Amino acid sequence: MPWDKLREECGVFGIRTEGEAAPYIHLGLYALQHRGQESAGIATFDGERVHLVKEMGLVAQVFTPERLAGLRGGIGIGHVRYSTMGGARRENAQPFLEPTPWGTLALAHNGNLVNAPLLRAELEAAGCRFEATSDTEIITKLIATSPAPTLEEAVAACMARLRGAYTIVAMVGDTLLAFRDAHGIRPLAVGRRGADVVFASESCAFDHIGAEPVRDVGPGELLAADAGGLRATQVLPRAGRASCVFEYIYFARPDTVLDAQNVHHVRRRMGRVLAREHPAAADIVIAVPDSGTSAAMGYAETSGIALEVGLVKNRYVGRTFIQPDPSQRDFGVRVKLNPVEEVIAGRRVVLVDDSIVRGTTSRQIVRMLRHVGAREVHVRISSPPITHACFYGIDTSNRGELIAARLSIEEIRREIEADTLGYLSVSGLVEALGLPRRDLCLACLTGTYPTETPTAALAGRFALEAQRR
Numbered sequence: 092m093p094w095d096k097l098r099e100e101c102g103v104f105g106i107r108t109e110g111e112a113a114p115y116i117h118l119g120l121y122a123l124q125h126r127g128q129e130s131a132g133i134a135t136f137d138g139e140r141v142h143l144v145k146e147m148g149l150v151a152q153v154f155t156p157e158r159l160a161g162l163r164g165g166i167g168i169g170h171v172r173y174s175t176m177g178g179a180r181r182e183n184a185q186p187f188l189e190p191t192p193w194g195t196l197a198l199a200h201n202g203n204l205v206n207a208p209l210l211r212a213e214l215e216a217a218g219c220r221f222e223a224t225s226d227t228e229i230i231t232k233l234i235a236t237s238p239a240p241t242l243e244e245a246v247a248a249c250m251a252r253l254r255g256a257y258t259i260v261a262m263v264g265d266t267l268l269a270f271r272d273a274h275g276i277r278p279l280a281v282g283r284r285g286a287d288v289v290f291a292s293e294s295c296a297f298d299h300i301g302a303e304p305v306r307d308v309g310p311g312e313l314l315a316a317d318a319g320g321l322r323a324t325q326v327l328p329r330a331g332r333a334s335c336v337f338e339y340i341y342f343a344r345p346d347t348v349l350d351a352q353n354v355h356h357v358r359r360r361m362g363r364v365l366a367r368e369h370p371a372a373a374d375i376v377i378a379v380p381d382s383g384t385s386a387a388m389g390y391a392e393t394s395g396i397a398l399e400v401g402l403v404k405n406r407y408v409g410r411t412f413i414q415p416d417p418s419q420r421d422f423g424v425r426v427k428l429n430p431v432e433e434v435i436a437g438r439r440v441v442l443v444d445d446s447i448v449r450g451t452t453s454r455q456i457v458r459m460l461r462h463v464g465a466r467e468v469h470v471r472i473s474s475p476p477i478t479h480a481c482f483y484g485i486d487t488s489n490r491g492e493l494i495a496a497r498l499s500i501e502e503i504r505r506e507i508e509a510d511t512l513g514y515l516s517v518s519g520l521v522e523a524l525g526l527p528r529r530d531l532c533l534a535c536l537t538g539t540y541p542t543e544t545p546t547a548a549l550a551g552r553f554a555l556e557a558q559r560r
């Protein structure tokens with residue numbers, strides 16, 4: 092049974108250092124592992140040649156000591172992937188390599204392009220051959236085939252052609268690059284470790300290597316680090332910022348800082364507003380760990396209801412397991428979560444989670460709590476209902492799977508068998524974020540998209556595979 096969450100997209104990391112880059116990238120990818128668990132890759136440059144390791148699997152599985160030892164050089168990039176465009180196959184693992192007039196380009200991408208099929212058709216008509224079915228390869232080909240006289244101008248010309256979400260780290264020779272779409276939909280930060288320049292999807296990766304965050308890479312901005320230092324160019328006019336609110340709600344690690352705000356603090360504020368909007372007569376507040384933990388703290392603070400540990404997460408479950416007894420109901424949830432009967436029995440419980448996608452997991456958790464004696468279960472969700480697809484690197488392109496796109500809140504309450512159900516409102520979310528509404532992407536909650544959207548036929552993970560057939 093799939094865990095009922097939006098799936099994270101990808102994480103990117105890059106460093107230019109006086110020493111060896113690979114050990115830092117390796118640690119950085121560990122910190123970003125929550126953003127993608129299907130494949131991992133590192134490319135480095137040692138002054139003469141590019142070294143590449145990329146495989147299906149977790150960071151701990153892919154990078155054996157022998158493989159890491161072969162990744163030589165003081166400049167490199169890394170990537171962890173969950174497939175949002177193109178299937179989960181090694182050919183789609185990143186970084187991608189591509190020969191260019193300036194040297195071998197290595198590139199890693201987080202996000203989804205909404206005009207990928209169009210760009211690919213154009214490039215194929217111009218004679219480009221594609222090996223993979225992910226949109227990232229399109230970006231490498233656009234840079235490699237650019238008639239621009241310099242690398243940075245080629246990247247700028249490429250950025251002008253891309254539509255949708257892209258957060259990219261890349262390297263060519265001893266130049267490390269980072270650039271971001273005009274709306275800044277997915278996060279990307281720049282940090283320093285002494286004289287070293289570091290880029291990462293989330294600032295938590297800086298902490299693990301002793302780097303200091305400097306700032307976010309701006310929407311439409313290109314940063315280039317080489318022997319001459321760090322240069323910033325505003326390539327695209329800022330088209331109106333649209334930071335993904337789900338980075339705050341769920342994707343980013345709580346110790347990450349986004350737009351100068353600590354993610355845990357933002358989630359806690361969401362819980363406070365949620366308690367104000369949807370109070371409950373209850374004895375205890377519990378979280379669905381770990382994603383609901385910060386919001387549950389905020390809910391308990393504002394409601395005055397005691398916060399308890401009512402569900403314990405089994406952290407060591409792999410992605411696949413065989414069900415010993417096929418008749419056992421709610422098996423998938425039971426493997427991951429265990430209710431604390433001594434806390435739950437006889438109590439009226441507020442259960443705080445960050446989101447409901449399909450609703451299957453929520454119902455199983457509610458049943459589990461009743462099974463150990465909960466008198467009432469009041470479900471509180473620290474995000475508004477997800478009613479629309481995301482085309483920017485989150486796996487919700489099939490709108491039919493979203494329970495809130497099909498059912499009213501009262502129908503969802505019945506479906507998940509809760510006594511009451513309350514979602515944070517969109518205005519409550521914006522209040523908790525403390526950012527102007529015009530600077531946020533709220534598209535999966537409101538249906539108002541910050542960019543053009545793909546037609547139904549060209550949306551989804553396998554758009555480019557359909558094109559290839």
Ligand code: SF4
Binds near residue numbers: 336
């Ligand atoms: S549509 Fe939703 S998940 Fe996608 S980028 Fe916008 S806020 Fe994030």
